[in-house]
Amino acid sequence: MSNPSAQVPHQPETWTSSVISIAHNGGYVSIGTTINCEEGSEAYDVDDVLVGTFRDEDGASDALCDRWEAKNGGGPTNLEADENTGATSDINTRTVAVTFFPDKRAQSQRRIDLTLPQLADQIRRKTGPSKEKLPWLKLMVFGEKRSDRNCLRTNANAEGLTGIEVEYDKGEIAFDTAIAAMRTAKLSALAYTSPSYVPTTKERWRILLPLSTNCEPEEREKFVARVNGLFKGKLAPESFNLSLAYLYGSVNGNPAHRAEVIDGDFIDLRTDLDQDAIGKSASPRPKPGAGKHITSADIADAFKHRDPGKGLGEGITFDQPVIDFELVKAECAWLRTVHETHGAGELEPLWKMVANVCVFLPNGDKLIHELSNGDARYTREETEGQSIAGPTSQQLRLAAM
Numbered sequence: 452m453s454n455p456s457a458q459v460p461h462q463p464e465t466w467t468s469s470v471i472s473i474a475h476n477g478g479y480v481s482i483g484t485t486i487n488c489e490e491g492s493e494a495y496d497v498d499d500v501l502v503g504t505f506r507d508e509d510g511a512s513d514a515l516c517d518r519w520e521a522k523n524g525g526g527p528t529n530l531e532a533d534e535n536t537g538a539t540s541d542i543n544t545r546t547v548a549v550t551f552f553p554d555k556r557a558q559s560q561r562r563i564d565l566t567l568p569q570l571a572d573q574i575r576r577k578t579g580p581s582k583e584k585l586p587w588l589k590l591m592v593f594g595e596k597r598s599d600r601n602c603l604r605t606n607a608n609a610e611g612l613t614g615i616e617v618e619y620d621k622g623e624i625a626f627d628t629a630i631a632a633m634r635t636a637k638l639s640a641l642a643y644t645s646p647s648y649v650p651t652t653k654e655r656w657r658i659l660l661p662l663s664t665n666c667e668p669e670e671r672e673k674f675v676a677r678v679n680g681l682f683k684g685k686l687a688p689e690s691f692n693l694s695l696a697y698l699y700g701s702v703n704g705n706p707a708h709r710a711e712v713i714d715g716d717f718i719d720l721r722t723d724l725d726q727d728a729i730g731k732s733a734s735p736r737p738k739p740g741a742g743k744h745i746t747s748a749d750i751a752d753a754f755k756h757r758d759p760g761k762g763l764g765e766g767i768t769f770d771q772p773v774i775d776f777e778l779v780k781a782e783c784a785w786l787r788t789v790h791e792t793h794g795a796g797e798l799e800p801l802w803k804m805v806a807n808v809c810v811f812l813p814n815g816d817k818l819i820h821e822l823s824n825g826d827a828r829y830t831r832e833e834t835e836g837q838s839i840a841g842p843t844s845q846q847l848r849l850a851a852m
Contacts, residue, residue, distance in 0.1 A: 483515040547661035557604035577700030587696040590614030614661040643710035663717035676728035684729040691731040793825025
């Protein structure tokens with residue numbers, strides 16, 4: 452694996468650490484910790500003794516394996532038998548390539564081969580003071596082609612698929628129900644809860660499903676559709692986005708945070724699930740005047756009673772209740788992500804869409820700053836120049852007409 456620091460002049464403000472585990476005696480055991488810093492990657496054994504500083508995390512991990520084997524007289528054991536069927540299971544030895552990003556901007560990356568139990572251990576252990584401080588993961592191999600914003604996590608830079616991720620955020624399907632669905636389908640998976648998960652209150656979770664072999668990125672949508680079919684099409688539509696990565700870990704050591712491993716078949720081998728697969732759904736927009744041809748004369752007739760000297764919004768009142776931003780955020784994964792990251796790295800056209808949304812929300816003049824101040828280009832003056840402020844929500848709506 453190439454050293455990201457050799458290609459990225461600006462190092463992340465916070466160093467990242469990983470717990471390294473190996474398969475042993477039918478289970479897995481932690482052998483130490485690696486910490487990525489400006490000098491490279493430091494390796495510490497289980498006694499917190501510095502083993503050395505290495506070029507990258509692969510070198511640090513290898514050094515920890517050598518240290519552990521020297522102390523314990525051997526390396527990881529082989530396959531174990533499934534206690535229910537007697538069949539051989541490789542859940543503790545079969546690895547999947549996981550790409551980690553320090554934040555949403557994804558200006559550096561590191562790729563590690565981990566078993567699902569090892570990855571689950573990292574997800575359980577990782578915590579931060581807020582979601583913005585947590586890292587991201589993706590079951591995909593990315594190259595070194597960067598976007599105009601120096602981002603490595605793009606569709607154009609996707610080189611190989613090692614697994615898929617799916618997300619659920621509507622709160623109707625419990626995490627335990629999702630785990631049961633994976634076990635019933637007999638799929639190899641790692642299910643984990645969102646950083647601020649609250650049982651029965653904030654039922655939001657993700658599922659990672661490894662592949663039997665690396666596949667072309669274009670095949671991802673087919674595999675996601677298979678899992679979506681198991682949940683009757685209720686997975687978040689964002690699950691189908693090719694290069695979308697996901698936060699992992701908990702906020703402030705959330706005691707309810709969970710990560711569970713399920714043994715089973717690889718999703719790419721389960722062609723039997725295609726018959727009930729459900730692809731990305733998109734509700735068609737209603738067509739004005741459907742079933743009737745609208746002519747220019749019809750339009751002129753509809754407006755003939757209007758005074759041309761007055762605005763179209765004059766006299767219109769809005770009696771509907773104001774929509775709370777939390778309700779909007781719960782149904783829109785994109786706005787939720789923008790709020791969590793404070794708009795870091797958003798494209799200019801998308802940021803202007805955020806400003807348009809704020810026009811229709813209470814306290815939009817304040818909310819627009821929360822959705823923008825995480826980006827390096829943010830200035831209070833330019834943001835306030837988007838004309839969000841207004842005395843009442845009704846007047847804001849009229850101003851947008």
